[in-house]
Amino acid sequence: MATTRKLLTLAMVRQGENILLGFKKKGFGQGKWNGFGGKVEMGETICQATIRELEEESGLIAKAMDKVAILEFEFLNDPVILEVHVYDIVKYEGEPIESDEMVPQWFPVNDIPYEKMWLDDLIWYPEYLKGSKFKAYFLYEGFDKILKHSISPVQELPL
Numbered sequence: 001m002a003t004t005r006k007l008l009t010l011a012m013v014r015q016g017e018n019i020l021l022g023f024k025k026k027g028f029g030q031g032k033w034n035g036f037g038g039k040v041e042m043g044e045t046i047c048q049a050t051i052r053e054l055e056e057e058s059g060l061i062a063k064a065m066d067k068v069a070i071l072e073f074e075f076l077n078d079p080v081i082l083e084v085h086v087y088d089i090v091k092y093e094g095e096p097i098e099s100d101e102m103v104p105q106w107f108p109v110n111d112i113p114y115e116k117m118w119l120d121d122l123i124w125y126p127e128y129l130k131g132s133k134f135k136a137y138f139l140y141e142g143f144d145k146i147l148k149h150s151i152s153p154v155q156e157l158p159l
């Protein structure tokens with residue numbers, strides 16, 4: 001089966017011992033807590049999409065960011081592979097505000113609501129929270145079962 005890749009972004013906002021998550025009100029991942037992001041649009045770089053989606057969904061304006069991971073998601077019997085570029089937002093302006101899509105809330109990093117998040121988050125968040133850069137792959141069957149995964153640290157990630 002020929003595969004197609006979809007590029008997506010995910011912005012992680014961490015301030016010391018707290019992390020900002022958004023509760024997704026609609027669309028893909030509805031009812032789950034997640035970082036902020038979405039699809040890269042035509043004519044846009046991945047960085048530009050990360051900044052746009054963060055502002056649309058949380059009201060925050062990214063001023064400095066660092067790529068920390070590339071996550072690949074494959075779904076059994078689905079030719080579409082999701083390639084999610086994860087950025088740590090090192091500096092931002094503004095205050096979190098509720099948007100059409102997300103309700104933002106701060107959580108202590110030792111009390112992340114994994115039971116209401118994507119299953120894979122339980123696997124890669126600890127790497128992210130340690131400050132590692134990594135690539136990870138997940139094969140899902142439906143949305144609630146991971147059949148296979150791998151995670152490997154990397155020195156550098158392409159912009």
Ligand SMILES: Nc1nc2c([nH]c(=O)n2[C@H]2C[C@H](O)[C@@H](COP(=O)(O)OP(=O)(O)OP(=O)(O)O)O2)c(=O)[nH]1
Pocket residue numbers: 008009010011027028029034035036037038039073082084118119120121
């Ligand atoms: N933590 C985590 N995030 C994921 C997973 N899968 C996945 O797509 N995401 C992220 C990437 C994006 O930030 C977001 C999905 O973006 P989206 O489909 O809502 O994109 P969008 O905002 O452009 O959507 P829309 O306006 O077209 O509805 O969820 C996952 O398994 N775990």
